[in-house]
Amino acid sequence: MMSATASHVRVLLPSHHQRPSIATGSENFCRRQIVPRRFRAMVATTAAAKYKGTKMREEKLSELIVEKVKEATEVCEADERSEGCRVAWDEVEEVSQAKADLRIKLKLLNQDPLESFCQENPETDECLIYED
Amino acid sequence: MAVSTIYSTQALNSTHFLTSSPSSSSSKQVFLYRRQSQTNRRFNTIITCAAQQTIVIGLAADSGCGKSTFMRRLTSVFGGAAEPPRGGNPDSNTLISDTTTVICLDDYHSLDRTGRKEKGVTALDPRANDFDLMYEQVKALKSGVAVEKPIYNHVTGLLDAPELIQPPKILVIEGLHPMFDERVRDLLDFSIYLDISNEVKFAWKIQRDMAERGHSLESIKASIEARKPDFDAFIDPQKQYADAVIEVLPTQLIPDDNEGKVLRVRLIMKEGVKYFSPVYLFDEGSTISWIPCGRKLTCSYPGIKFNYEPDSYFDHEVSVLEMDGQFDRLDELIYVESHLSNLSTKFYGEVTQQMLKHADFPGSNNGTGLFQTIVGLKIRDLYEQLIASKATARAEAAKA
Numbered sequence: 183m184m185s186a187t188a189s190h191v192r193v194l195l196p197s198h199h200q201r202p203s204i205a206t207g208s209e210n211f212c213r214r215q216i217v218p219r220r221f222r223a224m225v226a227t228t229a230a231a232k233y234k235g236t237k238m239r240e241e242k243l244s245e246l247i248v249e250k251v252k253e254a255t256e257v258c259e260a261d262e263r264s265e266g267c268r269v270a271w272d273e274v275e276e277v278s279q280a281k282a283d284l285r286i287k288l289k290l291l292n293q294d295p296l297e298s299f300c301q302e303n304p305e306t307d308e309c310l311i312y313e314d
Numbered sequence: 315m316a317v318s319t320i321y322s323t324q325a326l327n328s329t330h331f332l333t334s335s336p337s338s339s340s341s342k343q344v345f346l347y348r349r350q351s352q353t354n355r356r357f358n359t360i361i362t363c364a365a366q367q368t369i370v371i372g373l374a375a376d377s378g379c380g381k382s383t384f385m386r387r388l389t390s391v392f393g394g395a396a397e398p399p400r401g402g403n404p405d406s407n408t409l410i411s412d413t414t415t416v417i418c419l420d421d422y423h424s425l426d427r428t429g430r431k432e433k434g435v436t437a438l439d440p441r442a443n444d445f446d447l448m449y450e451q452v453k454a455l456k457s458g459v460a461v462e463k464p465i466y467n468h469v470t471g472l473l474d475a476p477e478l479i480q481p482p483k484i485l486v487i488e489g490l491h492p493m494f495d496e497r498v499r500d501l502l503d504f505s506i507y508l509d510i511s512n513e514v515k516f517a518w519k520i521q522r523d524m525a526e527r528g529h530s531l532e533s534i535k536a537s538i539e540a541r542k543p544d545f546d547a548f549i550d551p552q553k554q555y556a557d558a559v560i561e562v563l564p565t566q567l568i569p570d571d572n573e574g575k576v577l578r579v580r581l582i583m584k585e586g587v588k589y590f591s592p593v594y595l596f597d598e599g600s601t602i603s604w605i606p607c608g609r610k611l612t613c614s615y616p617g618i619k620f621n622y623e624p625d626s627y628f629d630h631e632v633s634v635l636e637m638d639g640q641f642d643r644l645d646e647l648i649y650v651e652s653h654l655s656n657l658s659t660k661f662y663g664e665v666t667q668q669m670l671k672h673a674d675f676p677g678s679n680n681g682t683g684l685f686q687t688i689v690g691l692k693i694r695d696l697y698e699q700l701i702a703s704k705a706t707a708r709a710e711a712a713k714a
Contacts, residue, residue: 235404239469248528265434271540272436273427274533279377280468282522295404302401
């Protein structure tokens with residue numbers, strides 16, 4: 183499924199490979215992961231989730247996106263100009279952005295966003311180490 | 315963090331008494347008066363303990379509160395990395411560094427996701443936001459008082475228990491409505507509006523969402539279209555109040571380009587803003603068109619083009635610095651930096667250094683990264699000037 187759309191996506195990527203390739207000390211960020219510096223937009227997540235809580239959030243948000251898009255399509259079919267239609271697509275935007283923010287956090291921090299929370303609260307359910 | 319300034323004149327060996335003056339809430343002053351019987355002059359020893367000054371920056375844009383790139387560049391200029399508060403609610407939207415705290419204005423939603431659905435309002439609608447609380451808390455933080463700020467959880471769509479926010483040196487409020495309410499606007503020391511054109515917004519949202527199952531080109535387009543009326547009515551008008559607008563448009567260097575890879579970015583800077591001196595190219599107030607690529611500098615396609623000119627924006631005088639194209643190599647960046655003036659850098663090459671520090675952030679090779687970095691330096695400059703002027707004012711008040 184995803185590969186069918188992958189060719190779509192490739193055209194529209196920003197040209198990160200054209201950036202100056204100069205040592206910037208970003209190696210300091212790559213403690214845990216060796217993530218290729220090229221931008222990989224086809225993949226939904228870049229750095230991997232370590233804790234159950236983060237994995238759960240990722241899955242929840244992905245499901246929400248599917249659900250809300252479906253809902254919005256249905257509501258707007260009835261009346262495109264209605265408040266309900268606008269609110270429904272706004273919800274789609276909210277969850278899409280939340281999912282993207284999680285991805286950004288994983289990529290930029292290069293660690294699980296729950297890291298500091300789980301240092302303090304290792305016994306909570308959310309802080310179970312996620313194993314693939 | 316208290317800074318104490320002690321002005322002492324002579325050894326204190328006669329009677330003196332203390333009074334504390336109820337001065338401005340951001341500083342506490344203790345006056346020691348020493349009576350000297352021999353002469354007519356009175357020597358005052360004033361110990362001034364000023365709580366830190368807090369400056370408030372407003373950042374408006376429509377891409378959630380993970381404007382991580384801009385925020386990270388900004389906090390990096392001040393030193394340190396901004397991180398979510400340690401040990402608190404993991405879904406907090408707040409970012410904290412040594413000097414800067416970034417608050418997401420979604421936390422001031424008065425209606426959660428269910429509430430908005432019931433009332434039929436989008437998050438863009440002012441009716442979904444509590445501006446009274448926003449004003450009270452920003453005012454409190456600005457005057458050095460910690461607040462318990464609500465948390466809007468974007469995963470659950472609910473309002474979580476509040477978190478304690480300490481007053482920082484620099485407070486950034488980012489979100490959809492930083493300049494909507496007049497009272498909040500008056501608290502801002504500097505404001506920025508990120509104005510993304512429709513074509514670029516579409517390209518970015520495709521890049522953001524296409525990998526998600528559930529999304530398609532149609533759904534992405536429909537979402538943008540459906541939000542447009544509220545966006546145009548409530549969010550867009552705020553740009554007239556901004557001290558700096560960063561406008562992101564498709565490039566003009568590539569005919570019929572619709573990929574949104576190469577960008578044309580305009581930095582629109584309001585004239586006459588206190589402590590803010592706009593960046594200029596070659597000759598302030600004139601109109602310049604500059605292509606740095608030539609004999610001294612070789613650039614790859616499509617190259618780089620700069621424009622600088624005075625203009626009028628919503629009846630204000632502004633200066634507009636525009637960059638179209640992409641940086642390819644380090645020397646292009648440093649070359650461009652060496653020709654810009656009023657950058658508020660502390661040393662030659664600081665802009666380039668900051669850009670390189672975050673070379674893997676999006677926008678590092680074009681005007682978005684460049685202007686975000688420059689705005690960061692301008693804010694630092696503004697902060698330092700403000701602190702200096704307040705210190706001078708206190709010293710003068712003390713002498714009087």
